[in-house]
Amino acid sequence: MTGSALILAGCGNKATRDALDKAATLENQKQYQEANNVLVDALQAQEARIRADAGTPADQAAADALNKKVQADSEILKMERAQIPLYIYMERADMASAVYADILSGNPGDSVVYDTLRDKDPALRIGAVRILGLTGKPDAINALAGATKDADQNVRRAAVVALGSIKDPATVPPLIDALTDSYWDARSEAANALGQEHDARAVKPLLDAVADSDSVVEGSAETALLFLCKGPGAPAHPDDFADRLNDPNPKRVLISAVCLAILKDSRAVPALLKLLSSPDRTTRLDAVKGLGEVGDPSVIPTLRQTLKDSDVDMRGWSIIGLGNLKDEGSLADLRAIADDPNEPDSIKAAAEAAINHIAPPATPTDAPQ
DSSP: OOHHHHHHHHHTHHHHHHHHHHHHHHHHTTOHHHHHHHHHHHHHHHHHHHHHHHOSOSSHHHHHHHHHHHHHOHHHHHHHHHHHHHHHHTTOHHHHHHHHHHHHHHOTTOOHHHHHTTOSOHHHHHHHHHHHHHHTOGGGHHHHHHHTTOSSHHHHHHHHHHHHHHOOGGGHHHHHHHTTOSSHHHHHHHHHHHHHHOOGGGHHHHHHHTTOSSHHHHHHHHHHHHHHHSSTTOOOOHHHHHTTTTOSSHHHHHHHHHHHHHTTOTTHHHHHHHHTTOSOHHHHHHHHHHHHHSOOGGGHHHHHHHTTOSSHHHHHHHHHHHHHTTOGGGHHHHHHHHHOTTSOHHHHHHHHHHHHHHSOOOOOOOOOO
């Protein structure tokens, strides 16, 4: 045992008080690393004293019991609690989370992080919600939901991100509420999180958010809706999108039609055909892409026409769509595109892929032995 450890061993609780007082003074001076160094030294000395008093464990059961005694030691817990704000100020939420896990191992009901959520310093409140997010425990959801109503916009945003990291159905209602937050970044993060939750309850609120005044939020909502429509077991219900095809907001109409197309619902076709005449290039591209995804053969004549569009991207999505639909009637045009030296390599490659999808090359048979 080192000399400092011997002193701490002799002083007991006074040693802890002295370490905490010194760390608090350094913290007030914003010397966070130095303050933490004081606590680390004191923690190591206190643990050494406990282990020295216990002697060498006789077996694994005794070693486990000693470890639990160290974790539950009241002096160690006091100093670990003091480390939480220091790590937050040092922007080491990972270390704060690790210390919090140690605290809970010794005292499962410890409330230090929840107490920090009520601190007057928003930086500490932000750190607290990040710690709760890193723990990933569902029992933190109510506290984080409360933090989404914090007076500080950055605390609210951090709480939304933390909720999104927990991956639990109970986070969906507070995340939906956050879509109407006054801070655009909190709304955007809420949309991002809802896109990962795989929960149908998010579809209608996200469709509302597509008309957000902030373009970042709008984009996040659109991306989230696409996530909810893709893959096996997609939670989005086609009726939610079909109901918005006559929405007065053109952005909602577009994303609704595209999502219906991804869900292979033919109700998307009339809307997508209408959107092809939009003066907005992005809208036209999304429309032709949707026509190629919907799986309805009635769109083949339109895709054959857009195959000749002057816009290279329109041609590219038309090629992909005709390939998806396995339109044998477009093979001649696709072969001409694939052989045209004036076409971009990307378009020629898309045409080759579509041709192979429509008319796969014959598999050569093995030569006779």
